[in-house]
Amino acid sequence: MAEAHQAVGFEFTVRPDGADIKLSQEVIKNIYLSGVTAWRKRAIQFKNGVLAGVYPASPSSWLIVVIAMISTLYTRVDLSLGMIDLIKENLPRGYMSVQTGKVLSAILFATLLWLFLIYLLRYSLKALLSYHAWIFESHGKMSSSTKLWLSLIKMFSGRRPLLYSFQASLPRLPLPSVDDTIDRYLESVHALLDDKRYKQMETLANDFRNTSAPQLQRYLLLKSWWATNYVSDWWEEYIYLRGRSPIMVNSNFYVMDLLYITPTQRQTARAGNVVHAMLQYRRKLERGEHAPLRALGIVPMCSSQMERIFNTTRIPGIETGATRPMDVFSLHLIVENAYIYIYIYIYIVVSKLSLCHYHRCVSLRVPWARARLKYFSQGVNKASLQAVESSAFFLTLDDEAQGYDPAKTGSLDGYAKSLLHGKCYDRWFDKSFTLISYTNGKMGINTEHSWADAPIIGHMWEVFKKLPLFHYVESSRVSCRGGADPPSPCSPAVRPGDRLLPSRLHRRGPLQGRHQQRHPQIADDVDFHGCLFSEFGKGLIKKCRTSPDAFIQLALQLAQFRDQGGFCLTYESSMTRMFREGRTETVRSCTSEAVAFVRAMEEEDKTNGTRLELFRKAADKHQNMYRLAMTGSGIDRHLFCLYIMSKYLRMDSPFLKQVLSEPWKLSTSQTPQQQLNLVDINKFPRYVGAGGGFGPVADDGYGVSYIIVGEDLITFHISSKFSSSETDSFRFGQNIRKAMLDIQSLFKPTNHKTELPLMNGVSKGHKKDV
Structure with a gap:
């Protein structure tokens, strides 16, 4: 019965003398701890959201302003220029004393003044960050105006900013003029075309400039005013999510481990340490406690892509997919090893096994989308897929040894191909990233591209370069730093032995034949x-x-x-x-x-x-x-958005069609x-x-x-x-x-x-x- 108590949270037995309920104290304890953890996270996120929302000011500065305004009531120096008295006259009468009304009016005025100062500081910082002449100065030479600008940036940036503190102060991406973009485009292709072809392209460009371009530009200008960024949403949707080809090789990219150093030859030890570091990184990310990345150590960069590093998956669709952040409070990850999928709690280390043969459908976009609707819409299959898609990330324990070996011919080549596509069925290409661990202790990452670009995953991966300095403990019972956790009750999300796909799909499903063979062909061709x-x-x-x-x-x-x-x-x-x-x-x-x-x-x-x-x-x-x-004065993103706008307006443009097809x-x-x-x-x-x-x-x-x-x-x-x-x-x-x-x-x-x-x-x- 011990196994039953570990697998089931409680027993419910009906007897003639009444119902007998036996609760597992361990389960109740773990439920309580999980709830405390989740609410603590929410409280920290709320606190940091407030701190980032009022940045570059701080909540304590509100108290200072309030105290200053209340002090003026007793010094008879009206710094509000009569605003406090005006507020007091408009407060409801009969519910408070005269003195209380004055104090409340001072607090309201101080709050409004504090908010005004926040927006003044924020828009002043945004105006300063719109200055980009410093980028065009020669290396090692800095003008007086740039030195003054850097001093003002430091002054307005505040102290100890959080990860998202500067988001509201970052300027919008500027929309270039059509003339500038077309002129730069013609200049960029001049060396690639002979005189006849260049003349033809110049004619197409000038026709576009004088006909449909002004109307398209006006609509795009409206979008640049309304949207936070006039490029990013269309770029993600039309370049990535509407792509119908397999994302393996064609879209996903990889990141390698340390080149020369392998901290430990033990696969589980290295994987355990990296997973631990990733979870520490995620914890700080959830709380916004990472320092924002800044050029020259001063100019802040946008951190919005970092919101989707964890618990994010790409959902396939028949015509277009979606990049969906799942449950940010998810407490589990999925580990794949020799087709066995293990459901592991992040904070309560448990494992449950489930056979999975998803490899015949994952990342073939349309067939995978149809199979997902047909086979994963209900029952245990739906629960199993949700467990994978809502996991913090996906971990593959590979059965090969990879890495750079100077004595082995083509070692770096094989390492790259393994990270990029593996065996085609042992990475979950739709997850934001798949962490890959090899038998010799080497690691790597395969990253889905729609949600972010390489510097984002690189930022996280750099954290683990200090892991070789960790002390690795290797024994028969413990394979990474720290002690072994006691066994805990399993999660009911995936039952042992459940297949994620029905057996008929393996034998004669719609993904057999050419679709089943397509992935190895793509991989072998690289x-x-x-x-x-x-x-x-x-x-x-x-x-x-x-x-x-x-x-x-x-x-x-x-x-x-x-x-x-x-x-x-x-x-x-x-x-x-x-x-x-x-x-x-x-x-x-x-x-x-x-x-x-x-x-x-x-x-x-x-x-x-x-x-x-x-x-x-x-x-x-x-x-x-x-x-x-x-x-923001590039060529291709502007032309891309003009092309998308022409499609919305059903305007045919031979010039844009030619540009986008090159x-x-x-x-x-x-x-x-x-x-x-x-x-x-x-x-x-x-x-x-x-x-x-x-x-x-x-x-x-x-x-x-x-x-x-x-x-x-x-x-x-x-x-x-x-x-x-x-x-x-x-x-x-x-x-x-x-x-x-x-x-x-x-x-x-x-x-x-x-x-x-x-x-x-x-x-x-x-x-x-x-």
Whole structure:
């Protein structure tokens, strides 16, 4: 009967002499503790909501203002200019004494004055944060106006801000003018088109400028006034949620563990410590206690995306999906291990098992949406799916060993592919993120993209870089720091042995055949190569007095030209989080200046002095475009919103249709590094992350993610498709390496080049470690 008492909270027996109810004291205790925890969380959230709501003031400042106003009643100095007497005259009479009326009037006036001062401070801070000239100043040079501006920002920012304290003070994303956007677009494609095609595009652009553009812009201007951000909601819906292709490989991205360090070889020990750290992070996140991320340590960034890190899932639909934050007070997570799904309480460690074969439907958007409606709308299947979707996050205990091994060929490549798609059925791709733990103690994350961008998950992941400093306890009973918890009653949400899908779905369900085979085809087609460039890094590039990002982007253009024999439309992601609810903007890296530099590098009659001059012009151009994108003057998000508006108004625009259909054959992104500075990588140079990556965007193109790791290492994550005869990720990595060295040689006094052969003759399947 002991097992029955653990599984059932109480017994109810009807006897002739009455009903006999036996309650489990342990269950009642746990119910009580769960309720106390939930209400404590709500109280803390309410308190922090008040603190963030009145920021940059504080509740104590209200008391100071009230005391000051009441004091004027006795000093006979009317600082309210007669407002207190006016309020007193309009109060109901007959219910209070004259003295009480005066005090109440003073309190009401003080409260109104306090609120007015809060809004004055908030809008003053918003006006200050709308100043972006500081971004365009040369590195190391700061004008007097910028110094004054920074001083005012510090003064108006208050002390000890919470995570969401600055949200109400962040400016709205500005709407660029149509003329500016079209002119910048034409400039961005000039180097990619011949004279005839450019003339045709210029004609389309000018026709759009003179016909439908003004009307579309007026409606978009109205939206920019009304909505918090005129881009973000449409970007999430139309770019992510309305996509009908599988999100595995095509949308989700991954983040790797520490590159060189594995704190423990024991899988459960590492997973336990990381899960514990994640829950501590979630606790502070729920309370808004994380410090807001600030550029230069002063200018605040939008934190709205962080609200959906935990307890969020992507809900599929037939035509469009939804990113839905589930129960934020959920006290469980789901662990997958060899098709066994374990329901684990976060605060009361318990496990329940449930077989799951969801892999034939998850992340095939339309079939999965239909299967969800058909098989998960009632009964235990519905409860099981709700348990997964409402979990804090999803944890996979993988049965393989992964990670970077210098002695093993292609170790970083296999690690990347495992994080990106795994076996196709052992990650829950719809969850906000899946934490993946390998048998050798390595970790990683697979992230669903619709709810947030890479810097958000990177912010959380940086917290765990300090975990190697933890003490890991390994014994037969305890596999991570702390003692073993006693067994507790199981949750009734999922019963042992219940299948999440009915057996007929496995044998002859609607997802058999080509849909069942589609995921392995997608996964097997991904050609990945991880390239560790250790010849130099940020330290040497900065000595060349150039931007590390511009240096790498120009190296990518040179590598692309050598690899493909031509130039292509290039996507680089930048952030717009200096604005409220800002996400990303596109930097079109293949500029006319970049093309001129690359051609000079390949022309033997050009001197290194000429090449260096062209490099600096191209680097300056790239930096300026990146800054324009960060400050809301980009090209692509504006054109995207104009296109969506034209669809709503049923206005046909050949120009917008052409722009939105252009393929990005080279898609690039820089992974942020050291957002929190929790580990001094100069002191601990091996405690660095390997960054992350994503799948190829175009069938015949490359996806390149790179992370500038400290002073002497840059890691490239390169993806393409085996099915394309034009691409080869390893070959492209070799061309990147040679391009980096060739550019660096321009800065040497001797102008001596390190000779490396072009790798355009290496075939797929015959790769070697670099």
